[in-house]
Amino acid sequence: MDTAGMKPRGLLQGKFIFKKLPDGNLDKNKVVCTLCNAELVYCRSSSSLKYHLNAKHPLANAEDAGPSTDVARGKTRRQTTMFECNRGKPVSTALSAKLTSLLAQWIATSCRPISVVEDDGLKLVLQAATGDPSYKLPARRTIMRRINDQHAEEKATKVEKMVEARSVALTGDHWTSVNNDNYLGVTVHLIDASWELHSFALGVMKTEERHFAEACARQFLDVANQWGITDKISTIGTDSAPNMVAAGRILPFEHLPCVAHVVQRAIVMSFREGGFDGALAKCRKVVGHFKHSPANSDELNVQQSSLGQVKESLVQDVPTRWNSTLEMIKRVRRNRDALHTTLSLQKHNLALPTNADYEKLAKLEKLLEPCRYITELLGGDKYVSCSVVLPALCHLQHAMNVSDDDPAYIVRFKAAFIKDLNQRREKINLEWLKVATALDPRFKDLKCLPRAEREPVWAKLSALMKGEEPALQPLREENPEPPKKKTALLLMGSDSESDEETPEDSTVERYKVEPSASLDQCPLKWWSEHTAVYGKMAQIARKYLGTPATTVPCEILFSLAGHIVQKRRACLSPENVNKLVCLSDWWKKEK
Numbered sequence: 123m124d125t126a127g128m129k130p131r132g133l134l135q136g137k138f139i140f141k142k143l144p145d146g147n148l149d150k151n152k153v154v155c156t157l158c159n160a161e162l163v164y165c166r167s168s169s170s171l172k173y174h175l176n177a178k179h180p181l182a183n184a185e186d187a188g189p190s191t192d193v194a195r196g197k198t199r200r201q202t203t204m205f206e207c208n209r210g211k212p213v214s215t216a217l218s219a220k221l222t223s224l225l226a227q228w229i230a231t232s233c234r235p236i237s238v239v240e241d242d243g244l245k246l247v248l249q250a251a252t253g254d255p256s257y258k259l260p261a262r263r264t265i266m267r268r269i270n271d272q273h274a275e276e277k278a279t280k281v282e283k284m285v286e287a288r289s290v291a292l293t294g295d296h297w298t299s300v301n302n303d304n305y306l307g308v309t310v311h312l313i314d315a316s317w318e319l320h321s322f323a324l325g326v327m328k329t330e331e332r333h334f335a336e337a338c339a340r341q342f343l344d345v346a347n348q349w350g351i352t353d354k355i356s357t358i359g360t361d362s363a364p365n366m367v368a369a370g371r372i373l374p375f376e377h378l379p380c381v382a383h384v385v386q387r388a389i390v391m392s393f394r395e396g397g398f399d400g401a402l403a404k405c406r407k408v409v410g411h412f413k414h415s416p417a418n419s420d421e422l423n424v425q426q427s428s429l430g431q432v433k434e435s436l437v438q439d440v441p442t443r444w445n446s447t448l449e450m451i452k453r454v455r456r457n458r459d460a461l462h463t464t465l466s467l468q469k470h471n472l473a474l475p476t477n478a479d480y481e482k483l484a485k486l487e488k489l490l491e492p493c494r495y496i497t498e499l500l501g502g503d504k505y506v507s508c509s510v511v512l513p514a515l516c517h518l519q520h521a522m523n524v525s526d527d528d529p530a531y532i533v534r535f536k537a538a539f540i541k542d543l544n545q546r547r548e549k550i551n552l553e554w555l556k557v558a559t560a561l562d563p564r565f566k567d568l569k570c571l572p573r574a575e576r577e578p579v580w581a582k583l584s585a586l587m588k589g590e591e592p593a594l595q596p597l598r599e600e601n602p603e604p605p606k607k608k609t610a611l612l613l614m615g616s617d618s619e620s621d622e623e624t625p626e627d628s629t630v631e632r633y634k635v636e637p638s639a640s641l642d643q644c645p646l647k648w649w650s651e652h653t654a655v656y657g658k659m660a661q662i663a664r665k666y667l668g669t670p671a672t673t674v675p676c677e678i679l680f681s682l683a684g685h686i687v688q689k690r691r692a693c694l695s696p697e698n699v700n701k702l703v704c705l706s707d708w709w710k711k712e713k
Contacts (some may be wrong), residue, residue, distance in 0.1 A: 131195040137179075138162070138171055143341050155179075171364050176367045213254045221248065222260045223566035226268040228706040233685035236262050256346070260665040266698070276708050283320060287312040289665040292324070292375075293359040296333060296465060296711050297365075297674040297683065301692035305683065305699070308336075309675040311503065313668040317650035321503040321670070323679050323707040324349055328696035335368030338619045357554065357669045362546075378551050380673040381511050382497045385518070386444050388543040389493055396535025399484055401479040402439075402447065405454050407472055408461060409436040425460040444497050448490040451483050485532055492521040500671040503678075506645050507561035507671040515547060516687055519527070557582055561659075563639035563648045586662050629659055680704055 133139065138155055140148040153164045153171070157179050162170055213221075229236060238244060241260045249257045260268075284290055290312040297305050308324040324345055331337045346352040357376040359365035361383050370377025392401055412418045413436060423433045436453050439446040454461065458480065465474065475483070497513045500507050522536040556579045559565050568576045633656060639648050645667060651662040683703045687694060694702075 133171065135335060137175060138164075141165075181278065182671070193540065211253060213252050213257050217252070218257075221252075222264060222268055223272070226265050226272060227705075227709065228693070229265065230269055230418075230702050231709045233682070233706060235691055236265055239265055264643065269698075269701060269705065273705055275703060280322060282347065283314065284349065286312065287314060287354065287494070288661060289356040289668065290343070290351055290354050291357045291359070291501045291669040292346070292355055293323070293670055293673045293676050294345075295330070295673050296338075297326075297362060297680040298686040299683070300689055301687065303687075303696075304333075305696075306341050306345070307676045307679045307683070307703075309503075309679060310349075310351070311668050311670050311675070312645065313664045317646040317653075317664070319504065319506065319646060319668065321675055322711055323704045326679065326683055326700050326703045328699070333365050334367050335372060338365055338369035339372040342369070350426045356665050357551075359670055359673055361673055367549075376673075377550060378508075378552050378554065378669060378699065379549065380498050380671075381514075381550060382444055382672040384495055384546045384550060385493055385543070386442075388539055388546060389447070389490065390415070390441055392535050392538040395538035396486075397531040398482060398535070401475055401482045401486075403471055404475045404479060405483070405511070406438065407449055407475065408465075409438045411465075411470065411472055412436050412461075413438055418464070422457070422460060422464045425464045426457065429460055429463075431457065431460060444492045445490070448487065451487050451490070454482060455487070481532070485529075486535075489522075489532070489535065492518060492619065497507065501673045501674040503670055506562065506667045507647065508555065508669040509558040509565060509667055511550070511671050512552075512559045513565050513570045515543070516544065553582070554666070554669070557586070557662075558669065561663040561666050563636065564641055564643065564645060565638075566634070566636075567638055571596050580630055580634065583659075583662070587629060587658055598711070629656060632656075633659060679703065679707060 133153060137154040137157060140150055140151040142159065143149055151164055153162050154160070155162065155174060160174065160178070162174060164170075225239065228234065229238060233540060234649050239262060245259050247255075247562065248259065249255050274338045277626075290310050291309055292310055294306060294308045294631065297307055299305065306327045306329050308327070309321060310324050311319070312556060313319055325348070327341065327345060328506060329337075329341060336625075338680055342358060343352065345354055355375045357378050358370060358373060359378045360370060362379045367377070370379075393402065412422055420434065421535050422436075426433050433451060436457070437446065437449045439450040453639070454475070482592065496518055500510060500514060503648065519540065525531050528536070556568075556575070559570065560579050560583055571579070639645065649656075649660055649663050649667075683699070686702050686706070687699055
């Protein structure tokens with residue numbers, strides 16, 4: 123290559139050459155990049171050439187950027203770190219404040235202990251990130267002050283949401299920490315003016331008195347008064363414990379027992395009638411044999427690998443843990459060969475499931491699968507669930523219908539399940555659920571109800587449209603006898619009433635003849651598009667559809683609290699527990 127006359131610095135050390143003309147001469151006004159063959163205009167300056175290398179070939183440019191002191195001395199050049207670039211520059215006040223806020227948010231969201239700000243490793247990480255070796259982590263008191271401020275700010279936004287809401291629904295339950303302290307967790311659920319469903323924690327309050335019905339009712343009212351929502355509460359959801367059911371009768375709100383608890387209790391009560399106790403007891407013994415011994419578990423994993431199966435641990439069922447029996451059966455059946463092979467190599471006194479037991483377990487798995495589906499469907503808090511309860515229970519009824527191929531023990535199980543479920547169904551506030559179902563455009567045909575029960579539901583809705591529902595009675599602590607609950611207004615007309623159709627009746631009839639929405643359509647979206655048409659009925663729908671069907675939100679809240687109140691953090695004050703749990707719940711749901 124002819125490099126004669128190349129300037130400057132040999133066209134940046136040979137990365138460019140002059141363009142060769144057809145006649146063999148060189149065009150001194152144009153150069154060609156030897157790395158990408160790009161043609162550039164050359165005006166006796168290296169600016170455009172350097173720009174091209176920086177933009178298109180940064181690595182090549184870095185290697186040949188020119189001699190340096192280190193290169194001249196034979197030393198290898200390396201990239202300067204951010205720490206070295208910023209060495210000696212202290213962190214600004216604004217950046218320090220921002221880091222403190224982010225640390226407080228990280229501690230609350232990720233359930234980290236406050237003492238993490240005293241960790242030397244975290245200090246080194248932030249010093250390297252900021253480039254300030256003198257940076258000091260904020261003190262624990264500073265973090266707690268920032269958490270208090272953040273809690274106050276977030277609480278103000280939640281209060282604003284509830285002020286705008288016409289009605290809210292609560293769920294509540296009790297929880298015991300590792301320090302043997304009792305807490306009441308309460309969550310709120312509402313549908314705002316834009317028809318978006320919101321669900322968030324109101325608090326985790328420490329309780330020191332026994333959980334009698336009157337005490338539980340008073341604790342719920344204390345939480346409602348703290349947030350100023352007593353006059354907006356429509357329903358309160360709890361489990362089916364006797365004290366909670368009694369507290370629901372005392373409170374001046376509608377009470378909805380957790381439907382998932384109802385289904386789970388019906389399943390547990392039906393096992394004995396179906397003759398599954400023996401097979402399930404054998405499964406529990408086998409699972410416990412491997413769960414309680416790491417050596418046994420390792421031997422099972424070896425057999426799973428030799429059989430080409432995925433390594434998975436067994437699951438022990440717990441009566442109060444939904445769907446745990448189903449998961450135990452699935453894993454025992456999937457790993458049947460691996461289990462029997464492993465146990466044949468060990469000395470044990472276990473009674474292994476027989477072929478007849480495995481046949482029973484296979485049939486039980488098919489019976490429990492619809493129950494799992496219903497439990498998971500009703501346990502969501504990001505979509506409408508209250509209006510799905512009656513169609514879901516109707517689906518279970520059909521799934522438990524006896525067929526000619528069912529053996530005697532399956533017939534007994536189905537009969538016991540239907541009987542127990544129907545008994546519990548009568549205690550889950552059917553009147554509220556019927557109206558909620560009618561207000562869901564997906565199920566407003568009310569096919570989940572007998573024909574004789576459909577017309578009273580529309581009569582109830584007409585009464586609500588006319589504002590004739592009796593007012594809620596306040597809680598009277600002086601009289602220990604609970605006030606009577608509201609009964610459904612089945613206004614079917616009387617001799618003194620006019621037979622003329624009222625505007626409210628006309629609205630209800632117009633809604634009845636509307637085409638039903640598809641099952642995959644969101645009822646809230648449907649109502650947002652028909653709010654102007656139905657007016658007051660839309661407001662009633664916002665009230666009824668915002669009620670959750672289960673207490674799963676409280677269960678999730680307690681799982682979160684369990685990550686915060688640990689053995690090493692058992693001395694957290696109740697106020698700090700409440701703030702940390704609420705902040706973590708609020709921020710996680712915002713994400």
